[in-house]
Structure formats: C-alpha cells, structure tokens
Amino acid sequence: MxxxxxxxxxxxxxxxxxxxxxxxxxxxxxxxxxxxxxxxxxxxxxxxxxxxxxxxxxxxxxxxxxxxxxxxxxxxxxxxxxxxxxxxxxxxxxxxxxxxxxxxxxxxxxxxxxxxxxxxxxxxxxxxxxxxxxxxxxxxxxxxxxxxxxxxxxxxxxxxxxxxxNYEIIEERDMNKPVRRASLAISPRLAKIMINLSKVKEDEILLDPFCGIGTILSEALLQKIKVMGIDKDEKAIIGAKQNLEWSKFDKKDYQLINSNSTKTQIDYVYAIATEPDLGEILKKIPTKNKAKETLQKFEDLIVNVLNNFREKISGRVVFTSPNIRIGKKRIHPEIEKILKKTDYKLIYELPEFRENQIVGRMIYVLER
Missing domain, CATH: 3.30.2130.30 (VC0802-like)
Incomplete structure (x- = not known):
C-alpha cells in the first residue's frame, strides 16, 4: 500500500x-x-x-x-x-x-x-x-x-x-487541562514523537522519570500505553494527578511517584521517554563556560538516572537535552561520554530548535 x-x-x-x-x-x-x-x-x-x-x-x-x-x-x-x-x-x-x-x-x-x-x-x-x-x-x-x-x-x-x-483539538486539550506549566512543559506534538521513537506498544509500560505535569504520560495513555511517572517536585506530581484524572484515564493504567529518579527503585518497564531539567530559562545568550556548566550538570544527571534504571528497561531510551546557543553556534552534551558511562548505543541524535531560541533541544534515542 x-x-x-x-x-x-x-x-x-x-x-x-x-x-x-x-x-x-x-x-x-x-x-x-x-x-x-x-x-x-x-x-x-x-x-x-x-x-x-x-x-x-x-x-x-x-x-x-x-x-x-x-x-x-x-x-x-x-x-x-x-x-x-x-x-x-x-x-x-x-x-x-x-x-x-x-x-x-x-x-x-x-x-x-x-x-x-x-x-x-x-x-x-x-x-x-x-x-x-x-x-x-x-x-x-x-x-x-x-x-x-x-x-x-x-x-x-x-x-x-x-x-x-487536527491541531485545534490538540491545542484545546492542552490548553483546557487543569494544570499547565507553559514555560516548562513539553508540547503534545513532541511528546507523541518521543513516544513513537521509543517504540513502546499498547499495554506495555513507558517510564517518564521527569514527568512534570504529565504531558508525555497523557499522550501515551491516549495510545493505550501504560505509564509510570516520577518527579521529585511534589507540586508537579499533584499537577500530573489532576491532569490524568481530568482526562478520565483508568487509574490502573498509570502510576505516579514523588521521588528522585537517581535513586528510585521500580519494577520492569519497556522504555523511557522523558524531558529532564534543561537548565534555567535564559533571556540572553550565555557565556561558553556557563553553557558548559549547564551541560555538565545535565550529563551527570542523565548518567545517574540511566544507570539507576538500567536493569529495569528492556527497550529504548528517548530523552531531550539542552542545545544551547553560544554566538552563532550551538553546543550540546557529549553523547559519547554518556554512552560510555551507561553502556548504551546511539540510534538517533536529532536537533529540535527554533532559529532564535537560546536553549533548544537535542533529542537522543538509545538502545542497549
């Protein structure tokens, strides 16, 4: 066809x-x-x-x-x-x-x-x-x-x-949910893309270790994928709970945990799709040293999280990272260092940013 x-x-x-x-x-x-x-x-x-x-x-x-x-x-x-x-x-x-x-x-x-x-x-x-x-x-x-x-x-x-x-229905669903974090939340469009990149199937479990108010969780549940969301911010977990209840998802299909993903112990899940903390929201282009400091913090965080869950994940890991503008160039994490420390292989490395955006995204897809 x-x-x-x-x-x-x-x-x-x-x-x-x-x-x-x-x-x-x-x-x-x-x-x-x-x-x-x-x-x-x-x-x-x-x-x-x-x-x-x-x-x-x-x-x-x-x-x-x-x-x-x-x-x-x-x-x-x-x-x-x-x-x-x-x-x-x-x-x-x-x-x-x-x-x-x-x-x-x-x-x-x-x-x-x-x-x-x-x-x-x-x-x-x-x-x-x-x-x-x-x-x-x-x-x-x-x-x-x-x-x-x-x-x-x-x-x-x-x-x-x-x-x-139908972008109008997607926007309406996103704008009408009870809890929103406009400056921090990932879009439903990108959430869907990341879920599909993870190759998680209906009835399998997707883990979002930085779930925020639950955008990735919601989009996965709409596809009949079961989810587990973790966030150390209690307010975010409360917001995610409100949003998932508002969407009338079956409570047996999701689990929310207020905890630190570098230490949390979980049962087996199929894949990860997540947007970790990309650093502070910047209104002006940072110095190279400041940008490198943000990236080092990110690398340390994602390595700790991936190693914590390594034995519990059978499928792909999909995550965003900061892609920071410095002058006319952009810099992002040294993925080879992350791969070496976590024993994963790189499948995709894909930039996602707007022209004048200071902190854009790099999207990584990894497999064991």
Whole structure:
C-alpha cells in the first residue's frame, strides 16, 4: 500500500518518528523516498483511518490512487473518481513533490471542466520554516474540498489526502487541562514523537522519570500505553494527578511517584521517554563556560538516572537535552561520554530548535 506522509517542520525528526512507528507496529516499509517534506512509503499493510492521531510530526497523509510514467499516470487517473462531493463547486489544492506539476495541473483543470464542476485551484500560499532553514508551503485556506498530491519524477505517484492533523483539538486539550506549566512543559506534538521513537506498544509500560505535569504520560495513555511517572517536585506530581484524572484515564493504567529518579527503585518497564531539567530559562545568550556548566550538570544527571534504571528497561531510551546557543553556534552534551558511562548505543541524535531560541533541544534515542 502506497502513501505520502507530509512531514512537519523538522523533517529528520518526523522521518525517524514515522520509521520507528511502523517498526513497532510490524508494518514493514518496502520502499521509501523523501522529497522536500514529502515522505513516500510503500507499506506491507494498509494504515488505520485515524493513523495520524498517533503521529506528532506529520501534517497530512495521502493515499496513492494512480502511478506510472506521465502518459501511464494520466490514463490511470482517468479510471479513478476524484471528487465525491454533492455540490458542483469545488476548491482544490495540489501538494507538489515532482517536476510534473504542470501536467497534473492541466489534467485536473480539463477533467473538472468535462465533469461540469466549477473547480478552483487554491495555491499553497502559507509558508513554514523548516528546521534546516528552508521553507515549505502549506494550505492557507480552510475552504478546500479536496487535496491532491503529485510525487516523484521517473515513477510518478498521484493521490488524495485523506488524513490531516487536527491541531485545534490538540491545542484545546492542552490548553483546557487543569494544570499547565507553559514555560516548562513539553508540547503534545513532541511528546507523541518521543513516544513513537521509543517504540513502546499498547499495554506495555513507558517510564517518564521527569514527568512534570504529565504531558508525555497523557499522550501515551491516549495510545493505550501504560505509564509510570516520577518527579521529585511534589507540586508537579499533584499537577500530573489532576491532569490524568481530568482526562478520565483508568487509574490502573498509570502510576505516579514523588521521588528522585537517581535513586528510585521500580519494577520492569519497556522504555523511557522523558524531558529532564534543561537548565534555567535564559533571556540572553550565555557565556561558553556557563553553557558548559549547564551541560555538565545535565550529563551527570542523565548518567545517574540511566544507570539507576538500567536493569529495569528492556527497550529504548528517548530523552531531550539542552542545545544551547553560544554566538552563532550551538553546543550540546557529549553523547559519547554518556554512552560510555551507561553502556548504551546511539540510534538517533536529532536537533529540535527554533532559529532564535537560546536553549533548544537535542533529542537522543538509545538502545542497549
């Protein structure tokens, strides 16, 4: 089954998430291609109708309905129904990941004209700035009935978007919870990404040793993953309890512990996904020495925590670290030192920051 995943602003992070997600599901990727922020996947099995709800770094998912050379593609599209609406007025857009955009644009214009549809092509006029500095276009209008895509150059793939992330519902859920810590809390989007990078499955237990008010815990519970949250801040644990109760999660599926994760003794869990303390919130760029001091504290903390839980974790460890701007460069922990002291192997090292952010994140995925 062939699909297009339109990735968010951090392409490498989103790609790693998608790969890890389908690995844990056992849905083998037979082939993939990446063009700008479009990730084409040929999967062994079909995906669920609500698959996008489980992914944090994906904007939309499209299904391929026709493929081939330009000539073959147009013949194959002719066999497919493109519009299922009841009105004869249609606003549509085309996501372009190919040099054959003009051919598809002309084809759709003629096709809709023959079908006596008042069809208007809406261009992708809104821009998002990608992690590496480039820009990608996304729809700016909500008044779009159909979204199509064209992908590839030698072998062309045409299809329709059939799943789109509902950011409004995610934001509403996040903003309405009883306890919030805007400056400290991780976003639901990044929480989902980290959970998927951990490859933890439904009914397995995920540990967050710095759980705060429970954002990662909540996102995992929504995926029917059991969780254990630890935090030495009693107020944070009380806040996490309120948030999980507000979401009406089954109490047997989560455990909250007010304790220090460098010393806490726990039963076996599958994986870790966590955001430890990234240091103080900075309003101006720190000196190199100050930044190195923050990173050393972080390295000591994460080494102690990983060694404390080492014999209780069977799967991956996913954590964020400070990625601190000093001048025009950024510095982050020396991961080789952490690996040597904990006997883990590095799977991914992925930056996640905005251009003017002083303390961004580096995301690490480790395995034994």
């Amino acid at each position: 062939k699909y297009l995943f339109i990735l968010g602003r951090n392409i490498e992070l989103s790609k790693a998430e998608v790969f890890s997600y389908f690995e844990k599901l056992g849905n083998r990727i037979l082939k993939y291609e990446l063009e700008k922020n479009g990730l084409f996947l040929d999967l062994e099995n079909p995906i669920k109708e609500n698959e996008i709800d489980f992914l944090g770094g994906v904007i939309s998912i499209g299904k391929v309905i026709a493929s081939g050379t330009e000539e073959e593609l147009l013949k194959n599209i002719d066999k497919e129904e493109l519009y299922f609406g009841t009105e004869n007025k249609l606003n549509y857009t085309i996501w372009n990941f190919s040099k054959s955009l003009e051919v598809i644009r002309d084809y759709l214009k003629e096709r809709f004209k023959k079908e006596k549809l008042k069809a208007t092509l809406k261009h992708l006029t809104r821009e998002i700035k990608l992690q590496e500095g480039k820009r990608a276009n996304v729809p700016s209008s909500k008044l779009i009935n159909e979204e199509y895509f064209i992908f590839g150059n030698k072998e062309l793939y045409f299809g329709k978007i059939f799943q789109t992330c």
